[in-house]
Amino acid sequence: MSAQLGTVTVADTRGSAVQVSYTATVSTTNFTTTVGGNTSTISRPNISYWSGPATTVSGTGVFTPGQLTAANAIALTGTHTAFSVTLAVGNTTVAWNPTVIVRVPSSAVAGSYSGTITHSVA
């Protein structure tokens, strides 16, 4: 089961005159569903992510996708790089449209699972 999350954009408007680097990371919670008071879990190793290529870039810098293609998809067991920008000078913007793949274990209880995916940049 896979779905695109919608475009994520990072813009650095700090206008730094010196080179800066920044990395957007992604992490997830386990996906859970509660049916009749019992909670079932699809654990993080079953949830994968790939950033795909940049859909928009602006400014001066080197823009590197974390996972260019579906073949590079990574299981979100921890905090992973979604996109990195190095050698950025001045204002930069990068956007991508990531895909999340949830592998439903055959043992999973039927239900509507929900979870939270967090993008971070600092």
Next chain:
Amino acid sequence: MLLALPALTGRADAKPEGLIGIRLVEAPEDRADDPRARAYIVDHVKPGTVIHRRFAVNNTSARPQTLWLYAAGAEIRQKKFGFLPEQTRNELSSWISFDHPAVTLPPGGERMLKATIRVPRTAWKGERYAVMWAEARSSATGQHNVQVNNRVGIRVYLDVGTGGEPPTDFRVDKIWASRDPAGKPRLDAQVTNTGRRAVDMSGELRLSEGPGGTSAGPFPVTSGVTLAPQDVGQVEVLLDPSLPMGPWKADLELTSGRTTRTASGTVTFPVARDTTAVVKQSSTGFPSTTALLVAAGALTVTGGGYLIWRRARRTP
């Protein structure tokens, strides 16, 4: 820095972009010349100290946006400043509090907020890392069962200890020139953090005294690394395949904040692909006098702009 909400699911939606941000508004006077201290909180304090920093959050989207504020842990791992997942705390993040746990901003709104870092008297010496986050949350609904949170933050590099600030220093151990499988010449340098504080490496390479008196550059360091004290890491400069092989006089200048170190040597890039040659260094390690400029005097300096997370329109 700024942050915005991405869409929950792939639903076509004409809603305007959501755009939220956070930025540091002030830096300590004694760090007015430190570019890192304008973007991040970088400080050295004694145990028992309480410091306050003003920062601003804003919302440039066309609808009200609620931002949740919290501090979470960070660490330097694999030569990178890494964020702990979600709201995982560490010692430093547990010392940080905000004057509001959340703020709702109208379209175009900006609000000044205050962070307080309360260092316990019992704190052990050493440098600690955390991030002050502003998080925008999309709500999970019956239709959308993936909640997407986007957050932007201000890094905190806080050193605790009595007396003066521990030194920031690093050393270029060795340099080698090579040609990669694609035929591009490159220069790599191994750097050791010999100080007591983390360093964020950037820098540039200048080539001079080349064939026929040519010079080239400056070429920026391609990969920036963050090194904890005692860490050893590598920086690289990728060059153009058309660059003459040399010999060149190479001057590599590396910088973290207001500390600059240079290394020089005579470089000849190998002709054959996939080969490496060690560069003999002619000198190392003098701080550059040009690294110190910027006016001081004001009690605080104004931080730069925003680092922004933006949610573009949802995709179908």
